[in-house]
Amino acid sequence: MDADYTPDPVSAKRVERAVAIATRFLTEVETIVATIRVKESEAIYGDATLPRLAKPEDYVELVRQRILATYPDTEFQIDKRSAKRFTLIAYTDLEDKWDIQDAMGDLRGDIHVQHGVWIVLSPRLRHPEDD
Numbered sequence: 001m002d003a004d005y006t007p008d009p010v011s012a013k014r015v016e017r018a019v020a021i022a023t024r025f026l027t028e029v030e031t032i033v034a035t036i037r038v039k040e041s042e043a044i045y046g047d048a049t050l051p052r053l054a055k056p057e058d059y060v061e062l063v064r065q066r067i068l069a070t071y072p073d074t075e076f077q078i079d080k081r082s083a084k085r086f087t088l089i090a091y092t093d094l095e096d097k098w099d100i101q102d103a104m105g106d107l108r109g110d111i112h113v114q115h116g117v118w119i120v121l122s123p124r125l126r127h128p129e130d131d
Contacts, residue, residue: 070103097123
């Protein structure tokens with residue numbers, strides 16, 4: 001199907017000019033991008049308050065040690081869900097198992113925000129009462 005109009009010479013010049021400007025812009029962007037070295041930032045959001053550790057499992061150990069500092073009788077099971085996702089199951093005899101979560105403060109959130117490691121803490125009673 002053929003167009004039922006003829007191009008306007010003024011609009012053709014505008015299109016050619018716009019294409020030339022866009023081409024120059026893309027060339028400049030390609031030049032800039034080719035010279036940039038991308039590296040992982042120290043903190044995903046804001047300033048890092050936690051040091052960078054060698055591997056994601058080290059952050060799980062940091063959480064485990066924080067719990068043990070307050071509740072030394074706690075036992076753990078660690079389930080690795082993916083490279084940076086973990087479930088830390090904490091077995092305790094505490095009357096309120098969620099006290100373990102309270103002892104963490106913002107640590108797990110800081111680890112996630114600053115280093116991209118997600119640690120789910122699942123406190124469980126070591127000897128659940130029989131119903």
